[in-house]
Structures are given as structure tokens and as C-alpha cells.
Amino acid sequence: MGEQGYEKGRRPVGRTVVLEAPAKVNLHLEVLKRRHDGYHEIETILQTVELCDRVEVTLKERRPGGSPDISLQVVSGSWRVPHDATNLCWRAASLFCRETGVSGALNLQLVKKVPPAAGLGGGSSDAAAVLAACNRLFETGLDDQALENMGAKLGADVPFFIRGGTALGRGTGTSLTPLPLLRTCQFLIVKPDMELKTAEVYANLKMGLTVNSAKANIQVIKPQLARFPQRTWPGFNRLEDVVLPWSPDLKRLIMRLREEAPIAMMSGSGSAVFAAFPVGRDVSGLTREFTETGYFVELAGPRARGVRFRDEESPG
Ligand code: ATP
Numbered sequence: 001m002g003e004q005g006y007e008k009g010r011r012p013v014g015r016t017v018v019l020e021a022p023a024k025v026n027l028h029l030e031v032l033k034r035r036h037d038g039y040h041e042i043e044t045i046l047q048t049v050e051l052c053d054r055v056e057v058t059l060k061e062r063r064p065g066g067s068p069d070i071s072l073q074v075v076s077g078s079w080r081v082p083h084d085a086t087n088l089c090w091r092a093a094s095l096f097c098r099e100t101g102v103s104g105a106l107n108l109q110l111v112k113k114v115p116p117a118a119g120l121g122g123g124s125s126d127a128a129a130v131l132a133a134c135n136r137l138f139e140t141g142l143d144d145q146a147l148e149n150m151g152a153k154l155g156a157d158v159p160f161f162i163r164g165g166t167a168l169g170r171g172t173g174t175s176l177t178p179l180p181l182l183r184t185c186q187f188l189i190v191k192p193d194m195e196l197k198t199a200e201v202y203a204n205l206k207m208g209l210t211v212n213s214a215k216a217n218i219q220v221i222k223p224q225l226a227r228f229p230q231r232t233w234p235g236f237n238r239l240e241d242v243v244l245p246w247s248p249d250l251k252r253l254i255m256r257l258r259e260e261a262p263i264a265m266m267s268g269s270g271s272a273v274f275a276a277f278p279v280g281r282d283v284s285g286l287t288r289e290f291t292e293t294g295y296f297v298e299l300a301g302p303r304a305r306g307v308r309f310r311d312e313e314s315p316g
Contacts (some may be wrong), residue, residue: 015059017133017182018310020052021125022164022303024157025187025267025274028221028235031205039156039172039201043218045179045225045235046157048303049304050185053114053126054310055089057133059114060105068097076112076185080195081123088123092130092154098152102138115296117195119268121157128161129307130180136309157268164306166225168218179222182302184279185229188286190257191251191272191296201269204242226305231262243270253295260286272296 005220027045034040063069070093074083081087085094091106108130114122128151135142142150144162151158156173166179197248220234243266244251250266254273257264260283266294283299290297 002104009164014061015137017057017136019055019057019129019133020308020310021055021114021122021129021161022306023047023051023120023122023125023189023197023300024048024160024164025272026237026265027166027191027233027276028218029227029237029239029268030217031202031207031238034207040205041171042169042173044170044173045218045221046160046167047175047182047194048161048210048306049189049300050303051114051120051189051298051300053122053129054109054111055129055133055307056109057093057130057137058107058109059137060107062102062104062138064103065077066103068094068103070094070108070282071082071106072108072110074110074112074166076116078221079116081110081112081116088127088154088158089130092127092151092158093134095150095153096131096134096138099153100134100138100140100142102134102140104138106134106137115272117197118191118272119196119198119266119270120189120191120272121268124151124155124157125161125307127154127158131158132162132307132309148174161306165304166302168222180225181304182225182228185302186274186279186281186283187300187302188261188275188277188283189267189272189296189298189300190253190274190290192253193296194247194249194271196243196270198269201239201242205239215268229261229278233263233276235263235265237267239263239269240266245273247271253290257286 032041148159152174168177257275264275
């Protein structure tokens with residue numbers, strides 16, 4: 001994140017930090033092989049977008065040597081998100097204390113704007129935000145790389161959200177290389193009312209029997225980023241091979257978007273899909289069409305960074 005602006009000399013006890021935790025879309029996702037440990041090697045292009053959860057973390061008091069006392073409140077409307085120690089925010093706070101040896105009473109408040117179980121990485125981004133928040137509140141001074149390494153213990157998408165922007169992800173997605181930032185495009189993100197579990201989607205991918213004929217490799221795709229979103233974009237999402245035959249609704253949705261947009265594909269393991277349009281293209285008709293169908297719809301630009309501190313308050 002590269003932001004170290006807290007006021008020196010001020011005790012960080014009783015302090016609150018507020019962060020934006022952005023969603024991501026995958027502009028390309030190829031599955032290279034299944035590993036012996038059950039995980040998959042992938043090659044993906046990740047892009048953060050300006051659709052963000054709000055994460056607020058308060059360090060009420062330090063407890064050196066004690067065990068952390070973590071509490072969590074979640075505002076998520078009708079979306080199902082855990083409110084207990086299984087929430088990725090809670091797991092991130094707990095991991096941070098364990099790994100760095102700090103402890104204290106931490107209150108976490110999460111307002112969900114990113115739909116869960118959508119392939120948009122919302123939970124992972126929330127976790128990255130909590131790691132960054134703890135690093136500041138406990139004044140542990142970890143750099144981005146150290147936070148990314150810690151994040152990888154929580155999930156393959158977590159490290160990406162520390163720096164965000166446009167990046168190539170390899171391995172299970174945790175080995176990251178920054179790419180030139182996207183410029184003029186806007187993403188129409190649409191999610192039908194269905195949740196997909198990432199592990200199940202991967203488990204149903206039949207390696208070597210994929211029906212998607214796309215074969216472009218990353219060397220072909222990378223140079224095309226400068227012209228994104230042109231209709232000849234060679235990126236694709238291999239996981240559509242698993243999900244679209246299961247879900248006629250999702251298939252219809254992607255086909256409808258492809259009638260209007262130069263690029264439309266599923267994000268991650270779904271069920272969100274996105275269409276990329278040039279900036280200035282009026283998409284209000286499409287937005288209305290999908291909203292009336294009852295889908296979640298959001299128009300968001302690309303974001304050049306990952307989690308970000310919004311403000312900082314201290315009762316003194
Ligand atoms: P993944 O690809 O890791 O499954 P995703 O992008 O599809 O992630 P997430 O929003 O990260 O979707 O949610 C995945 C699951 O993680 C949810 O079904 C939910 O039960 C659980 N979860 C735990 N913590 C959170 C959180 N803070 N926000 C959303 N979901 C969370």
C-alpha cells in the first residue's frame with residue numbers, strides 16, 4: 001500500500017482506522033494443472049475495481065502477552081456473511097496477532113457492498129484490509145511484501161488486495177507481478193441471486209477435457225492490455241467451462257452482455273459476471289434491464305490500488 005502516514009509519537013490505543021476494501025475482476029483466468037495437494041496452478045490477470053466494502057478497526061486496548069479479544073459487527077443486508085470467528089476479518093485479526101506476537105482488544109466493523117461468494121474476492125479484500133489496519137494500529141511496521149506473505153495464509157486472493165491495481169497472478173494466484181494499469185474502461189458487474197463455492201467449481205473442472213477452445217497464453221494476452229477493452233481481447237475464464245453448463249441463467253446473462261459489450265466474462269469462480277466498456281459508453285439501458293430482473297448491478301471503474309485507509313480518528 002505504501003502508506004505510512006500515521007502521526008508519530010501518538011499512542012495508537014483507542015484509535016480507529018477506516019479502510020476501503022475493493023472488489024476484483026479477473027480479466028483472464030487459465031487453470032494450468034491440478035497439484036498433488038489438491039490446489040490448482042493458475043495464470044490470471046487481476047484488476048481491482050471501485051466497488052468497496054467498508055472496514056473499520058478499533059484497537060481499544062493493548063494486552064501484551066494476553067490473548068486477543070476480538071469482536072465483529074457485520075452489516076450485509078440480505079447477503080449471507082458469517083458474523084463469527086469464521087469471518088475472514090476475524091481470521092485476519094487473529095492471524096496478525098499470532099504471527100507478530102501483539103495482542104489487544106480489537107473491534108471490527110464490516111459494511112458489505114461487494115456481494116459474497118461471487119468471484120469478486122470481497123472476503124479476501126476484507127482480510128487484507130484488516131491486516132493493513134492491524135499493522136498500523138499496533139505500529140508493527142511490516143512492509144507490503146510481509147503483509148502479502150501473511151495474507152497468503154488466509155487465502156490465495158488475499159495478497160493481491162494489499163497493492164491491487166492490475167497484476168499477473170501465478171501459482172495458486174499468490175505469486176504476483178504488477179502490470180501496466182488499465183486506463184479508459186468501465187466495468188458493468190452483474191450478479192444473479194446465486195452463490196457459487198470456489199472449491200466446488202475447481203473440483204468439477206476436468207483437466208484436459210475443457211470445452212472452451214480458447215488457448216491464448218499470457219505472453220499473447222499481456223501486450224493487449226494497452227488496448228483493453230477491444231473486442232479482440234484474447235483473455236478468457238477457464239472456469240466458465242464448469243459453471244455455464246450448470247447454469248443456463250448465467251450463460252444467458254453472458255450471451256446478453258456479449259451482444260452489447262466488447263468483452264463479457266465470469267469473474268473468478270462466479271457467479272458474478274462483468275462486461276467491459278469504453279468510458280463514456282451509456283450503459284443505463286442495460287443497468288435498468290438487469291436491475292429489473294432482480295440482479296445485483298454495479299458500474300465501477302478500474303482502481304489503481306488495493307486496500308486504502310480512508311480516515312483516522314482518535315478519541316485521544
Ligand atoms: P472465494 O473465491 O475465496 O470463494 P469469493 O470472491 O467468491 O471468494 P467471498 O466474498 O470472498 O467470495 O466469500 C466467500 C465465502 O467466504 C462466503 O460464502 C462467506 O461464507 C465466507 N466469508 C467469510 N468472511 C467473509 C467476508 N468478510 N465477506 C464475505 N464472505 C466471507
